[in-house]
Amino acid sequence: MKSKLEKIMNPKSVAIIGASNKPGSIGNELMRQITGLKFTGKIYGVNPKETEILGVPVYDKIYNIPEKVDMAVIAVPAAAVLQVVDECNKAKVKNLVIISAGFKEIGNEGLELEKQLLQKINAYGMNVVGPNCLGVINTASSIKLDASFAPELPKQGRIAFASQSGALAGGIINMLPMLHLGIGQIISLGNQTDINVIDAMEYWESDKNIDIILLYIESLPDPERFKQVATKVSKTKPIVCLKAGRSKAGAKAASSHTGSLAGDFATTKGLLASCGIIQEISINNLFCIAQVLEKCKLPKGNNLAILTNVGGPGILATDTADDEGLNIAQLSEETKQKLTQILPPQASTHNPVDMIASAPVEHYEKCAEVLLNAPEVDMILVIYLYITGKHDIDVLKSLNNLKQKYPNKPMVGVFMTTEDFNDNIEQQVPNCNIPVFEFVEDAVRGLSGLYQRKKYLDSQNISTPNFKVNKRAVKKIIEDAQHKNVNNLSVAQSLEVFEAYGLPIPKWGSARTLNEAKDIALKIGYPVVLKISSNTILHKSDVGGVAVNINTPEQLTAKWNTMITNLKRQNLTDQVDNIVVMQQISNSERQFVLGCVKSGNLGHQIMFGMGGIFVEVLNEVAFRPTPLSINDANDLINSTKAKMLIGDIRGKKAADKKLLSYALLKLSQLVTDFPLIKEIDANPLLLDDDGNFSTVDARIII
C-alpha cells in the first residue's frame, strides 16, 4: 500500500491556498519558503484577490488551475477551511497540508469543526497533514520542497523529524547550523486529524534519503499500531524520541496544549523502549544523538577511549561515560607503548590519554590513529581545548581524514574553542564526518545513544519462548467468574491461575473442613496461613478472614474455629467458597512487585520493580506493553534498581534471572491469552535467602 504521505512529501506540483503578497503574513511566508528553496516542481498560488506572488501565478480557485495539482497547502482562516477542502475535492486534489489553526486545540468550538473536517477527509478519501501545523519540508535535491513557514531555509541532511509541536520544528530549523546538523524531512504533525506520527515513521522506513528518525511527541495516538510500526521501523532505522510531559505538571501542560491526554509517562516510556526507540529528555540531547547516529557506524562494544590535550575535561567525560553505562577502555601495553613513542614524557598514556596542553595537530592525528587501530577500543572521544596556538580546524581536518581511512570505528570531537569555529567548519571542512560538540557531556551522551542502538539490534536475535500452560483451567475459572458476574477472582482462583501458568506461588490447598485443612497443612508442612477465598469479600483481614503464624495442628484448629465463628457472626459464610491453607513464607527484605495493568489507551502493561512498601516510596517500577519479548522481559528486570536486589547480597543468594524473565513472559502470555483480565498484582513477590521467588499475595481482576 502506498503511504498517505507519498504525494505530500514528493509532489510534482503544489498550490498554496491563501498565498499572499502581504509581507509577514503566513500566506506570504509560505510562498517565500517554497520559492526560496527552489522547489523542483510547479508552484501555484490561490487567492481571489491576487494574480501573481513572487513571480508565481495565482488563481482565484484551486479548481481553476489549468494543470494537475499534486498537493495543496491550506493557509486560510479556520472558518473557511471546510469550503476550501470541498474545492480541493472538486479539483481532484487529494493531498493536503492544512496550516490553519482554530481546531480542537482551541476547545469545544474547534473540536466540532475538526470533526466535520475529518468527515470530509474520509468521504473524499484525502490524505491530510494538520490542521494547526507548520507544514512539511523535504530537502532531497530531486524535490526541494519547503511547504512550511519556518523562517530559515533548512540545510540538506539524512535526518527526518516529526514534531507534535509545529513551532518547535520551526525553531529547530533555525538552530540546525549550531547543532551541526542537516535535515532530510520535517513533518509538523499538528492535530494529527488524519496523518499521524505512525504514518510518518512508516513512510520514512522505506525512504532511501532518510537514515534516522527523530520524534517530538506529547501524546501517543493508537498505541497498538504505534508499537507495531515503530518496532518494525526501528529494526532498520534508529528512532530517537523526546516525549514531553514526564512530570505531572508537564503532563498537565501537554494535555492543555494538544487537547489530548499525555498518558502516564512510566507506561509510555515502557512502550517506547519495547519498540527499540532511544528516549531522550531534552531537545539538546535529541540532536546530540542524531549527530552521532548520522555520522558514525555502530560500535562493536562500549569501550571508550578519550584523547585530550587537557586533563579536566577528560575526567568529566569519564564521569559522564560512567553515568551512561560506557566503559573506559583499558588500553593494552602495546597501545600504550605506541602512544609513548609519539608523546612527550609528561603526557599520560593511560585512558583518558592526556597529550598535555601543547599537543600539536600531529599528536592528535598519530594518537587517534593508534586508538583507531587498538582492538580494545570500540569508540573514541577526542577533546581539543584551544590553549596555545589555535589549531581547532586543523585538528578537525586531520580527524576527518582519518575517518575516511577508518570509517567503521565511531569517533567524535569536542572542541572547546572560540565561536568562529562553527562557521569555519562549514567553509573549511565542508563534508565533515566527525560529530562535533562544545561540551564533553553532550558527546558522551551521543555515543551512549549509538551504543544503545547497537545493543538493541543485537538483542533482536534472541527468540522468545512459548510456554506450555494449562490454558483450559484458566478459561474455566474466568468463565465461572463471568457466569457468577464477579470481577475479582478469589484467592483460590488466583492461585489456580498462577499455577496453571507456572508462576511462582507457595504450596497450598483449599479446604472446606477443618480436617481437610489439617491434611493439607500436614502435606505442605507448618507454619501455614489461612485465608478465606471469596469473590466478593475484598478486604479479608477486616472480616477476620486471615490467620498467620500457625505452627501446630492445635493452633490450626483454634484459628480455624475462630475464623468460622467470625464469618458466621457477620453472616458472611455464604460468600466464602472455601479456606485456603498456604505455606507461610518467611518475610524477606527482597520484595518485588510483579503485575499487569491496563493503562489508559496503552493496553496491557507488564509491571516489575521493587515491591512491598517500596512501590509507593521508591517508584522503582517499570512497565512494558504485552506481548513481551524475552528482550522486553530482560529490559524490564534491568530498568530499575530492583535488578540490584536480585543479585548476591551478604550471603543471600542471587535469583535466577532466567526464571524471573520467564515469569514475566508467562504473565504476558496469560493476559494475551485472556484479554479480559484487567489487572494482576503479585505484591510482594518475595525472594528468599536461597534465591527462590514466592508470590505471597496475588490479586486478579477481570
Add this chain to the structure above:
Amino acid sequence: MKSKLEKIMNPKSVAIIGASNKPGSIGNELMRQITGLKFTGKIYGVNPKETEILGVPVYDKIYNIPEKVDMAVIAVPAAAVLQVVDECNKAKVKNLVIISAGFKEIGNEGLELEKQLLQKINAYGMNVVGPNCLGVINTASSIKLDASFAPELPKQGRIAFASQSGALAGGIINMLPMLHLGIGQIISLGNQTDINVIDAMEYWESDKNIDIILLYIESLPDPERFKQVATKVSKTKPIVCLKAGRSKAGAKAASSHTGSLAGDFATTKGLLASCGIIQEISINNLFCIAQVLEKCKLPKGNNLAILTNVGGPGILATDTADDEGLNIAQLSEETKQKLTQILPPQASTHNPVDMIASAPVEHYEKCAEVLLNAPEVDMILVIYLYITGKHDIDVLKSLNNLKQKYPNKPMVGVFMTTEDFNDNIEQQVPNCNIPVFEFVEDAVRGLSGLYQRKKYLDSQNISTPNFKVNKRAVKKIIEDAQHKNVNNLSVAQSLEVFEAYGLPIPKWGSARTLNEAKDIALKIGYPVVLKISSNTILHKSDVGGVAVNINTPEQLTAKWNTMITNLKRQNLTDQVDNIVVMQQISNSERQFVLGCVKSGNLGHQIMFGMGGIFVEVLNEVAFRPTPLSINDANDLINSTKAKMLIGDIRGKKAADKKLLSYALLKLSQLVTDFPLIKEIDANPLLLDDDGNFSTVDARIII
C-alpha cells in the same frame, strides 16, 4: 591578616621571567596577554638574551630591574625554577606565579623538585600560585591584569573562577562570549604548592569586584580549613563548584591527573553541601548557574511562571522544573484575567502561558509585566522561538527594560533562534541584565541554582541545639577500653554510649547470671534476645553468642544454658564480660543506617540513608562532616530516598523528623566530644509501624 593573594591579584608592577620574542612560546604569549589587556601597572621582561619584547623593557635578571617589582610570573623550564626563585628573593619579590610545569604532576622526580620549591617558599616567606598553572587574571578596570597564557582576552564581569585544571580555565575564557558571561578574576591553581583553592575563596570574600565564586576541583586540600572558610564565605557570596571524579573511573583519572587522591565522592559531596556550596556536574551547568546568579536577585520562593510563544518548550521546561524541585506557579484568577485582556482567544493563560506562535513583542512585554506584578509568581522563564518575523533582539530589549523597572524578581530568557542572535546581544543590548540561554533545560537549572542559594541562606537562621548528655559515662568507657588496649567496644559498652547520648536503643540490661537475665527480661518484657558482650569476640553469631525469639522464662533458661555451654566448650568465657538481654524489636521494612566514619582526610562524617541490605544495593546513603548543624542534619535526612521511607506509608506512621535530626546531631556531638571514636555503625536502625526508631545493632570502634 592580609591575603597571600593580595599583591598577586593587584600588583602595581609585574615581571615576566622567561619572557620571549619567539612567537608561540609561552613566554611570548604571556607578554602578548599582559600588554593586550593593557595592564595598568608597570611591566618588565626578564630574559638574558633579550632587551625588549612588544615594547616592554627586558632585563637579564630580576634583581637588575631598577624599580620595585610587586609580582613575578615565572615561565622558565622546571629545572631553572629554583634558581629563579632565589633570584626573586634577592630582588625582594615575594609574590610569584609559577607557570612552569614538571613538578609533582610528572611523578617522583618532579615531587622532589616540588618539595625543594616548597622549602624555599617557606624559607623566603613567599606567596606563590602554581607551579604547573596557566596564570592569573584580574579584569577590574583599575588593574587589567592578564598574567596568563590563555589565548583570548577575557571580558569584564563579576565572577571569579578558580580552577584546578589550568587549561580548562583557559578554555572557558574562549567560550565566555558563547556563555554570555564576563569574568572578574581567574586563578589557575596548578599544583597548589603554596596558595590553594581555600586561599582563593577567602581572598574573594572581601573583594568588592567579585559577586560569585566558581570552582573546578579534582581533589580537596585541607578539608577542615576548606569547610571553615567555605562556610564563612558562602554566607555572603555564592560558591558554585564542579567536582570532577564522581565515578570510580573518573576518580582514578583525576588521581593520575593531579597526583592527589580524589577522595570518595559521596563524602566530598557531603562536605561541599554542608558549606552551602552549590554543586554541579557539568561545565555547562556551572556557567548556566553563574549567569543567573550574576544577573538575578534571589527569589522569594520556588514558584515559576513560564511565558512562551510555543507550547512544546513550555512543557519541556515544566518537566525540568519538576526534576529540579521548582513549582509551576498556580496563576490567580486576577492574573489570568489580566493576561486574557492582552492575548488572543487561542492563547492559554494557564501556566505555562502560551501566547501562540505569532505573539508580537508587545505581548511579551505586557504579559511579562503582568507576571512580574503577580504575587503568586517568584520567578519567570520567558521563551522566545523565532517562527514568524524575527523579533529575538526586540523581545530581549523589552525584557531588559522591564528588568530595570522590576529589578527584584528573577527573570531569564530562552531564545531558540539563529546563531547571529549572540553577536547581536553584545551590540544591541550591551548591558543586558537578563540571563540568556538556548535551551529551556539550562535556564531552569540556572533558576534552580538561584533558589538553592535562597534556601541555603534562609536555613542559616535556625540555631543548632546543644544536647545535655552524660559525657562522663562515655569518657569512662573509652578510658576503660584504652586501658584494656582494645579497639572494639562491647555490645554493653556501645549501648551505654548510645544511652548516654540519648540515641534510640531498645530496652536492655546486662546480666552475669541466669537469674539476673530473668529479672531483666521480666522488666523489659518478652520477647527478648541474648547477646554476649565482649571487646574481642567480633563475630558473636559464629561462636553461638546470639539467641533470638525468646518468648518465655523457660526458653530463656534453655538458650542461656546453651550459650554458656557453647562458650565454655570454645574456651571463650574469659573474653565475655557479660550477656546483654535486650528487647526484641520486630523486623520492619523501614530500615535505615545511621553512623559515623572517618573518611580519608575529610575527618568525621555522619552518615544516614537506607539501611539493612539496601546500603549496598541502593547506595541511598549520604554524608555530612562534623560538627553537624541542624541544617546539615535536615539536609542529610532529605538527601536520599530514605526521606520517603520516613513518611506515612500504608498505615505505617511517619517518623518524627525532628527526633531523627536530633539523633544525627547527638551522634555528631558524640564524635566531636570524643574524636578518638573511629567508626559508629547503627545498621539497621528500624522504624516501627508506630513511627519509633530503634537501633538493633550498634558497633563502635575507637
